[in-house]
Amino acid sequence: MPCAAQSLLPYGLGMGILIPGPAPTVVGVVSFAVVFVCMAKVLLPRINKVLGERKDAIEGQTERAEQLAAEADEVLAKYREELAEARHEAARLRQRALEEGAQLIAEIRAAGLREREAMIVEAQARLAADRVIAETELRGDIVSLATELAGRVVGEALESVANSEIVDRFFSDLDARSVAGLQ
Template identity: 45%
Template sequence: MTIELGPLEPEPFMLALGLTLLFLITWTLGCSLLPRIERVKAERWDATEGRTERADAIRAEAEAAHDAGRQELAQARHEAARIRQEYAEQGAAAVATARAEGVHDRDRLVTATQVRIAADQAEAAGQLRQDIGELAVALAGRVVGEPVHTVATDRRTVDRFFGSR
């Protein structure tokens, strides 16, 4: 089966030359131009899509670091609250101890002061009775016009007066 193409029928030499040139051009394109095209396409993809992927990876890493920082901060706050509570308890215990010591010291001072006041009061009362007795004897001596000091001492009048009270 042969097809008659008329004026379009190719010559075998031209057909061979055309096919050779076609393969030569295809080989040249495949060896030099297509790798360059692929490299440019890869660079474009890296410039657009690759940066987006890297940015997403960096963002994910930053979010992970941020979450880790939040967890660490939360742990630090928890630890600070625990330490504050511990020192508040220690402070309350120290205040209670100091208060107990203060109450004990106050009671001791009050007791010692009451004893000293009672002793001073007794001494002052004795001194006052003596002074009142001397003044009463001196006044009685002035009223009577004679010294009654020896009589009052012999009879112990002043002591009896204060003893009845």
């Protein structure tokens, strides 16, 4: 039976199913070589080309991303610089406005003081003029009242006394006393 079992084997010679004969091995090796050469000559260059393009695209995107990041950093730095300049300018303008405001306040205060002084001088001049007018009117009234009173006491009209030296002397003494009282 062993012979019958060996003849049943597909490849004969008793090699078994896992060990092929020389013809299938040669056909397999030649087929493998043809497929390998086709792959190496046709498909592998195309695959390498596509992979290279992909690599370049990825590297290009990375480079573009790095360039964009660098540009963004530059724009951010410029923005920060402009912002710092704007803040400096605002501070300078604020300081200038404060200085101008202080100067205007000082000018207005000085003008107010000048106006106040002018009003005081004018009021003092008016008061002095009013006092002189009031004194003149009162002296005349005092002389006439004093003359009339003296005439009633004496019983005679004393009109001539009103223009005399007595009245002038009385008012001179009164003025001297008032000046001495003010000092």
